[in-house]
Amino acid sequence: MTALPSAGLAAGSRRSKRLGRRSRAERWAPLLFLLPAVVTLATVSVYPVLDGMRLSLRNTMLSTQEDEFVGLANYLRLTGDPQFWSAWQHTMLFTAASTLLETLLGMAMAVVLYETFRGRGWVRAAMLVPWAIPTVVTSKMFGWLFDGQHGVVNWLLMQAGLIDGYVNWYGDSRTALLTIIIADVWKTTPFMALLLLAGLQTVPHSLVEAARIDGAGPWQSFWSIRLPLLFTTLLIAGMFRALDAFRIFDLVYVLTGGGPADSTEVLSTLSYKVLFSGLDFGYGSALSAAMFITEAVIALGFGLFIVRRMRRDNG
């Protein structure tokens, strides 16, 4: 009576040893498969970020060969640097304005392009042209269009009687950021429109038909049916757009170089100047870290909102 259970126990432990060996291999296999991606991300993404953080704690300066640990000195300098705060404000303003405008206009374009009309395929394809043009080219183009003396925009507005005298668009600190926002909206709205069009196409047509029968006009069926069902897509597209807009560099660098009077200086152009013109790697890294943190906060804000929304939709 007592021998039997112990024999069973021994057999059981043998079996569990065999099982253990197999499950160890099963446990390692997925990690092995993840390794290439982890190594790649670690070298091109994680390491630079960490190294940037490290540099931001030093006074590394290529011109004077200084390179010492200074603690949070660079960050302290940052908090009291009016140049940084003005660039931060410009960047936030640009991000908010361009994301909002591009989302709204993109939505409107998507709704139009969703409908059937003659030549729709061509229009959809042509829409991507502004987005496909290299940004440097866009900048130059807008430079000529909005030129203070010879620009066609001034001429057109003058002909239409909307302005009394030529506006020095990007040469005037009051209108320079606006000009950059207009250029960015022109370039990126179509892309936004295509993203939202793809979203619109996932809303079953029968829902819109049911709404029509229920008595909804075009506006009501947009507000009550399509928009709520599109909202998650809208948030995701908005998040990507906002994160992208926050890094704005080429448009500013080519069109205004950050001027006039730093009125279009954004964080990317500022860090670029500090890092590669001033060769102040320590302070430049602190600037970049500040950008990174702001972006992380924006992403987190959107992310939380999106996750909450998705939970509600699928819970």
Place this chain on the structure above:
Amino acid sequence: MAPVFLKSITKAYGAFEAIHDIDLEIEDGAFVVLVGPSGCGKSTLLRMIAGLETISRGEVLIDGEVMNDVPPKHRDIAMVFQNYALYPHMTVAENMGFALRLAKVPAAEAAEKIRTSAAVLGLTDLLDRYPRQLSGGQRQRVAMGRAIVRNPKVFLFDEPLSNLDAALRMQMRVEIAELHQKLGTTMIYVTHDQVEAMTLATKIAVVNKGRLEQVASPVRLYERPQNLFVARFIGSPQMNILPARAADGGGAARLLDGSRIALPWPLPLGEDGELSVGIRPEALLIADDGALGGRVTLAEHLGGLTLVHIALTDGAPVVLQAVGAPTVAVGDLVRLRVDPAGLHLFDPDGRRIAKPGES
């Protein structure tokens, strides 16, 4: 409640005509089923009545008014879609109340209407749920609830039961029939399932390739199919159709295997004139003195009924439906008699050859 008239309705998608010149009269309070094979144009026809498709030619009248240019929301109709088309981001109550909200019905009145409609369909406990939290049958009910809460003049159903399993389909069929009796509202119902059509309709319109083949009550359709298409489509199991020639001066039909079926009325055809003989499965009877002969290939016992599959002497397959369980085994040679009540004759163009006394 309202009558619906379709006057020479045509629908063209570019060069392709999906509906050809259909006339249909639907009386106030009728339950009309549009039935036909997949792709025959039933949905298109229903959607033209709903206002979801434009009408290429002809007129749709609801309650005496021409509706061609009236948008769906002003037609006072409700529609139940095959995939239910429930708004996924609204609760059951919100789904049902959407039309009322758009019509600016006061909130208290709307809530009352939603409550009574939900009670009719047994949805009271589900009002706060979202569509994704419902079973297929419950979604179907909500779709119906959304329709009845508005108390429209006409209900339109587009294959509302085809996404349900067989048991649920049968149950919902009964509920829809009861709903019609209770509300008395005109209902137009599309299905490809002739059993649904037979059980629900006060009037069936058989559609084929964009044309109406026949419009009649279920019994009339079964007893007097006007052509071969209707004869084949209505009835389960299908009517047996056998090619034949007139014989004995029109007093009999001679099948390809040489056997003769005596006709109780003379054929209006010359000797050897071609025709098709249709025999309902229940009109074939096993009898030693039967005119037809064949071999049993299969017997399907359905409980109260048995379907006996038989190959005639020339190999033509026929199905016999018997009450109870006849003592036949596969391979048996049997003689078959034809009950004239279930015998139908069709000319070479597939048109019914009328029996004496038929109008």
